Amino acid sequence: MARSEPLAQQIARNVENDIEAGRLRxxxxxxxxxxxxxxxxxxxxxxxxxMDLLAKKGLVVSKPRAARTVNAPDQEVRGEVRPVAPQVVMIGGYAxxxxxxLGRILARETGWPMLDKDTLTRFVVEAALEMQGLSRNDRESETYLTKIRPAEYDSLLEAMAENLxxxxxxxxxxxxxxxFADESWIRQRELLCRNLGAQLTIVWVYCDADxxxxYVRHRNAPRDATKLADWETYMSGVNVEFRPPVQHVVIDNSVSGGVMAVQARQLIDQLALNGKGK
Structure with missing residues (x-):
């Protein structure tokens, strides 16, 4: 595959995101x-x-005859953003x-709870798939798409509503x-949030195919096996230029985009402003 960005930059960006998200301490x-x-x-x-790119940013320290170490002393500095009106940040994007x-970075910066669909539902979904005689990693069958997937999202949104x-x-x-492709679905969620006294912000994470x-290859999740087995076929169904049909924020996580953590903090500033204070 022709690559739009050097592999080293792609890897450095993913490692930097992991540091900002707290996965690397x-x-x-x-x-x-x-x-x-x-x-x-x-x-x-x-x-x-x-590693040289990360070292130049001061995120990795390398000493002779010693292992490289993560250099992120500000990780332990925690703040909490307290807007007057509760905020919901709904983040979508392709695998x-x-x-x-991005969700983890926002959660670390604001102190707000993070509700991730896979974290909340994956083990129950895998058990349900097995009970249907399907692979635990199936995300393509009619059974998953029509019976299990809707329940995943219902559970996720119930957890959101309970927090509000x-x-x-x-x-x-x-x-x-x-x-996010269905404007009526988004409007219904906006109404739900508004009825609970909250403001909804839709965020789409853009990332180039390479x-x-x-990243998908690196994380090596079993549910990605089908995608990786025939990446070109998978990407033929992916519209990297997709954007939600309503007002939204785009976070550019391609290598040519800005640093994700910087974009996240700009988003937090805007959310604080929307909520009229911290």
Whole structure:
């Protein structure tokens, strides 16, 4: 595949997102270049390039005869954003776009609860699929699409509504591919939030195809096996230029885009302004 961005930059961006999202912690030792090369399925040279990019940003420290370590002392500095009107941030995007990382960054910066569809429902979904005689990793069959998937989203939105009823803000992450394409669905959720005294912000995470492929391959989740087995066929059904048909915020997580953490903080500033104060 022709790549629009160098692999080293793609890897560096994903590692930086993991640091900002708290998956990689300050002071944590990173695996060796050889181990990272196996993990990312690239050459040692590419890993060293990626680590050099991170070192230039001060996110990774490398000392002679010592393992590289994560340098993110600000991770322990926690703030809480308290808007007057509760806020709901609904984040969607294709597999590997970085929507969950964005949700984690927002949650760490604001102190708001993060509700991720896979985290909340995956084990129940896998058990339900097995009970239907299907693979735990099936996300393509008619049974999953018509019976299980709607229940996943219903559960996710119930958790969101419960937080709003308690006066909490909420960060909600899921693909939302079908949902964000349906203006009436979005309007209904806006009305639900408004009736609970909250404001809804729709966020779409854009990511170029190459960077998505690098990340999906790296995370090696069983549910992605079908996608990776025939990536070109999968991408033929993906519209990377898709945008929700209502007012929304776009976060650009392609390598040529801005740093995700910076974009996240700009979004937080806007949410605080919308909620009339912190």
């Amino acid at each position: 300050h002071g944590q030792r990173l695996p060796s270049s050889r181990d990272l090369a196996q993990e990312w399925n690239v050459s040692v040279f590419t890993i060293n390039e990626a 590997g776009s970085g929507k969950t990382e 009823q308690c006066g909490n803000n909420a960060i909600v992450t899921a693909p939302f591919i079908r949902e 960077t998505m492929h690098t």
